[in-house]
Amino acid sequence: MPTLLSAWFNSHQPNLHPPSFYSLSLFRSSHPPPSPNPTLAMALSRFASSSRSGSLLKPLSSAISLRRPISTDTTPITLETSVPFTAHQCEAPSRTVQTSANELLTFFRDMALMRRMEIAADSLYKAKLIRGFCHLYDGQEAVAVGMEAALTKKDCIITAYRDHCTFMARGGTLLEVFAELMGRQAGCSRGKGGSMHFYKKDSNFYGGHGIVGAQVPLGCGLAFAQKYSKDEAVTFALYGDGAANQGQLFEALNISALWDLPAILVCENNHYGMGTAEWRAAKSPAYYKRGDYAPGLKVDGMDVLAVKQACTFAKEHALKNGPIILEMDTYRYHGHSMSDPGSTYRTRDEITGVRQERDPIERIRKLILSHDLATEKELKDIEKEVRKEVDDAIAQAKENPVPESSELFTNVYAKGLGVESFGADRKEVRATLP
Amino acid sequence: MAAIFQGVGAAAALPSSPSYSFDSNKSVFSPRRSFSVRKGASFAVVRSDGTVNLNPKDRRAQLLISNAVATKADSAAASSSSKPGHELLLFEALLEGLEEEMERDPHVCVMGEDVGHYGGSYKVTKGLAKKFGDLRVLDTPIAENSFTGMGIGAAMTGLRPVVEGMNMGFLLLAFNQISNNCGMLHYTSGGQFTIPIVIRGPGGVGRQLGAEHSQRLESYFQSIPGIQMVACSTPYNAKGLMKAAIRSENPVILFEHVLLYNLKERIPDEDYICNLEEAEMVRPGEHVTILTYSRMRYHVMQAAKTLVNKGYDPEVIDIRSLKPFDLFTIGNSVKKTHRVLIVEECMRTGGIGASLTAAITENFNDYLDAPIMCLSSQDVPTPYAGTLEEVTVVQPAQIVTAVEQLCQ
Numbered sequence: 001m002p003t004l005l006s007a008w009f010n011s012h013q014p015n016l017h018p019p020s021f022y023s024l025s026l027f028r029s030s031h032p033p034p035s036p037n038p039t040l041a042m043a044l045s046r047f048a049s050s051s052r053s054g055s056l057l058k059p060l061s062s063a064i065s066l067r068r069p070i071s072t073d074t075t076p077i078t079l080e081t082s083v084p085f086t087a088h089q090c091e092a093p094s095r096t097v098q099t100s101a102n103e104l105l106t107f108f109r110d111m112a113l114m115r116r117m118e119i120a121a122d123s124l125y126k127a128k129l130i131r132g133f134c135h136l137y138d139g140q141e142a143v144a145v146g147m148e149a150a151l152t153k154k155d156c157i158i159t160a161y162r163d164h165c166t167f168m169a170r171g172g173t174l175l176e177v178f179a180e181l182m183g184r185q186a187g188c189s190r191g192k193g194g195s196m197h198f199y200k201k202d203s204n205f206y207g208g209h210g211i212v213g214a215q216v217p218l219g220c221g222l223a224f225a226q227k228y229s230k231d232e233a234v235t236f237a238l239y240g241d242g243a244a245n246q247g248q249l250f251e252a253l254n255i256s257a258l259w260d261l262p263a264i265l266v267c268e269n270n271h272y273g274m275g276t277a278e279w280r281a282a283k284s285p286a287y288y289k290r291g292d293y294a295p296g297l298k299v300d301g302m303d304v305l306a307v308k309q310a311c312t313f314a315k316e317h318a319l320k321n322g323p324i325i326l327e328m329d330t331y332r333y334h335g336h337s338m339s340d341p342g343s344t345y346r347t348r349d350e351i352t353g354v355r356q357e358r359d360p361i362e363r364i365r366k367l368i369l370s371h372d373l374a375t376e377k378e379l380k381d382i383e384k385e386v387r388k389e390v391d392d393a394i395a396q397a398k399e400n401p402v403p404e405s406s407e408l409f410t411n412v413y414a415k416g417l418g419v420e421s422f423g424a425d426r427k428e429v430r431a432t433l434p
Numbered sequence: 435m436a437a438i439f440q441g442v443g444a445a446a447a448l449p450s451s452p453s454y455s456f457d458s459n460k461s462v463f464s465p466r467r468s469f470s471v472r473k474g475a476s477f478a479v480v481r482s483d484g485t486v487n488l489n490p491k492d493r494r495a496q497l498l499i500s501n502a503v504a505t506k507a508d509s510a511a512a513s514s515s516s517k518p519g520h521e522l523l524l525f526e527a528l529l530e531g532l533e534e535e536m537e538r539d540p541h542v543c544v545m546g547e548d549v550g551h552y553g554g555s556y557k558v559t560k561g562l563a564k565k566f567g568d569l570r571v572l573d574t575p576i577a578e579n580s581f582t583g584m585g586i587g588a589a590m591t592g593l594r595p596v597v598e599g600m601n602m603g604f605l606l607l608a609f610n611q612i613s614n615n616c617g618m619l620h621y622t623s624g625g626q627f628t629i630p631i632v633i634r635g636p637g638g639v640g641r642q643l644g645a646e647h648s649q650r651l652e653s654y655f656q657s658i659p660g661i662q663m664v665a666c667s668t669p670y671n672a673k674g675l676m677k678a679a680i681r682s683e684n685p686v687i688l689f690e691h692v693l694l695y696n697l698k699e700r701i702p703d704e705d706y707i708c709n710l711e712e713a714e715m716v717r718p719g720e721h722v723t724i725l726t727y728s729r730m731r732y733h734v735m736q737a738a739k740t741l742v743n744k745g746y747d748p749e750v751i752d753i754r755s756l757k758p759f760d761l762f763t764i765g766n767s768v769k770k771t772h773r774v775l776i777v778e779e780c781m782r783t784g785g786i787g788a789s790l791t792a793a794i795t796e797n798f799n800d801y802l803d804a805p806i807m808c809l810s811s812q813d814v815p816t817p818y819a820g821t822l823e824e825v826t827v828v829q830p831a832q833i834v835t836a837v838e839q840l841c842q
Contacts, residue, residue, distance in 0.1 A: 156591075158587070187624070188624065189622055189623050189624035189626070190624035190625070191624075192621060192622060192624055193622040193623060193624060194622075197622040197623065199622075199623040199624075199626050199627065200626075201623070201626040201627060206587070206590055206627075207619075207622075207623065208622070208623070209614075209615070210614070211610055211614050214583060214610055214611060214614060214615060216580075216583075217579065217580040217581070217582070217583025217584050217586075217587065217611065218583050218584070218586055218587035218590070218611075218615060219587060220580070220583075220584050220587065221583060221584035221585060221586060221587020221588040221589075221590070222587045222588065222590065222591060224584055224587070224588050224593075225587070225588040225590075225591040225592070225593045226591075227569075228543065228569060228570075228588070228593060229591075229593075247579070248577075248579045248580045248583065249580075251575070251577035251579060251580035251581075252577075252580040252583065252584065254575055254577065255574060255575060255577065255580060255581060255584065258575070259572070410625070411620055411621045411624060411625040412620070412621055412659055412660050413620070413660065413662070413684045414620060414625075414628040414630075414683035414684050415683060415684075
């Protein structure tokens with residue numbers, strides 16, 4: 001028994017609760033021998049999970065802890081993506097993906113966190129604590145989470161203004177998000193950027209850009225720098241279906257293809273450029289084909305495993321062959337921003353239809369439940385936890401002070417020329433710049 | 435350090451006169467380094483080896499071959515052996531500065547149209563592609579918006595790109611990238627990213643290049659927060675400002691002038707930079723402060739000769755730093771002379787002169803004995819016809835009249 005426990009400890013880092021319960025399970029093959037037969041492994045895990053809820057162990061569970069740790073198993077589980085990939089000028093990757101219970105549960109948690117965060121931001125906006133523009137990402141979480149799973153922190157991501165969740169995926173904290181949204185000092189950009197300007201330099205997240213399409217040349221510049229410094233890393237430059245009609249995109253793609261840059265252009269196609277449906281804005285809505293000479297891949301952006309597979313494939317491709325376009329077929333539940341109800345150009349039925357059939361979190365939930373990786377209650381507990389985290393972060397952010405007046409003049413220049421800076425009437429708000 | 439300036443031509447004030455006469459008497463040997471008698475009208479320079487440097491874009495100039503070849507060659511040969519430093523033309527000074535910085539720091543790279551294999555449309559990047567390779571000297575397609583954006587993206591990671599606009603006017607296509615990304619990213623990221631980019635290119639009114647190729651973008655860019663703007667006018671400050679701009683952590687826009695590329699000057703051999711925020715005292719004086727930059731410096735200096743003959747003592751300052759203004763030097767000058775004349779090439783409305791007038795009035799109003807006069811180009815698209823083009827920009831005669839009026 002102790003051997004099993006220590007073996008369990010050594011191989012897993014439980015992120016929630018002590019594994020005391022598991023040590024009592026004789027049949028729980030949390031650390032099975034490498035099995036060439038995946039069916040056997042799955043059968044074992046299924047057996048183990050069913051034994052967890054067996055009557056033998058129930059009284060003990062209530063004695064030790066009411067919350068049971070959920071699976072942090074890393075045995076590979078083989079699944080298929082919802083739809084096969086459609087490719088342009090390249091070989092599509094396989095539909096079959098390898099994942100594990102641990103990964104699926106991480107996906108679930110991350111996406112639930114993002115969903116909760118965006119809904120909370122919605123309430124904060126309506127309470128006028130967030131002002132200006134607020135573009136919410138709920139419905140599209142699978143793209144951020146799946147992409148992050150395929151990348152390392154050395155790879156760069158740059159996106160447009162719908163950046164809250166991408167920032168979180170890159171390692172941002174909830175406090176930084178909410179403080180920045182509310183314009184407080186603890187925000188990731190010290191309250192001076194706002195919703196559309198989230199950046200995280202140490203994890204190579206380059207924002208956060210308000211002008212549609214302008215981030216794509218920046219992204220190709222990042223890829224250029226990676227090639228220049230021989231980083232062996234790639235850049236994912238995200239843009240929307242609205243931005244796909246910007247000329248600078250094609251300019252940047254042309255240059256990237258000419259110079260063989262490791263740039264991956266990802267079109268997050270949520271089918272609406274603010275109020276304009278894609279068929280009204282684009283003569284050819286096959287965005288993955290628009291690269292012409294650059295290969296492209298169309299991906300179901302609501303399936304996090306498909307996104308991860310596509311991004312892994314794209315990264316490999318870009319490092320060898322230059323730019324590639326990924327089109328993520330996704331959907332946003334909210335309007336374009338908080339000032340857009342989102343219902344004047346699409347029907348409520350459409351929105352509810354997508355929510356019922358394609359919601360990314362529901363898909364993972366069904367996968368987890370069908371493979372018995374966690375119980376429904378456990379998933380609900382995760383959601384409750386996540387909700388609490390978000391509420392705590394909001395409370396903390398509300399306490400955070402607004403930036404000092406002198407902050408108005410800092411960071412205009414790097415090493416602000418050693419001058420003093422005055423307010424408009426030249427009397428108040430002095431700041432001595434470094 | 436003495437500098438010998440070759441008079442590059444005369445007859446700037448003569449409209450539509452295609453003939454140039456090189457008069458060796460006009461080359462002035464002066465103990466003051468930055469005193470120059472330069473007409474700035476002609477830019478056809480005959481070098482000592484007999485080749486003629488012409489603006490490659492201006493085919494008309496090829497018809498106007500200068501004649502006084504021998505005189506020039508002689509004086510050039512005589513001077514180069516005795517003085518310290520080396521003589522070169524302004525575009526070579528820029529090239530030298532760029533090359534030295536590229537050698538010094540492997541993060542420096544150059545992007546632009548025809549900068550690589552072609553050698554640069556004004557030869558500022560000549561030979562660099564052969565020396566540093568295609569990854570550091572990048573020939574871009576004609577896509578200013580995106581390659582400026584790419585330069586900014588690369589700068590965010592720590593590279594130091596030098597982006598060339600073949601003509602400053604083309605950078606209007608990249609205005610969004612320059613304004614929103616280049617200028618603002620340091621601020622909106624809360625200080626996380628610096629953008630050590632240099633955006634440079636020739637602008638200004640040239641030789642009948644037409645309206646779209648004679649633009650002065652300093653007035654459009656001056657409001658962008660977060661950028662610095664400098665304008666070079668002599669080979670010495672061209673090299674110095676280029677090097678300083680590359681080394682600066684802030685985005686810097688370096689304004690060159692199409693007609694100044696062939697100015698010759700003797701510059702020091704050793705490594706030097708010019709302060710990006712400092713103005714240059716061209717000629718100290720007592721009666722009036724004349725503030726100018728870029729090509730107008732030479733019109734001012736020509737007018738200064740006339741003024742000196744008439745008994746005035748103008749103080750000429752080349753402001754060099756267009757954003758931020760060097761109010762220290764300017765202020766000291768205003769406190770001394772109490773009269774200000776601004777001579778600029780950009781247009782009157784919303785130009786550098788307008789901002790400078792406002793800045794001086796705000797800060798030094800008590801020291802002024804007369805309202806500030808500002809001579810700028812006319813608010814018109816630059817016409818093609820030579821006579822009209824002459825009238826578009828400020829001519830030395832107008833400067834003389836303005837000073838006389840100011841000093842009444």
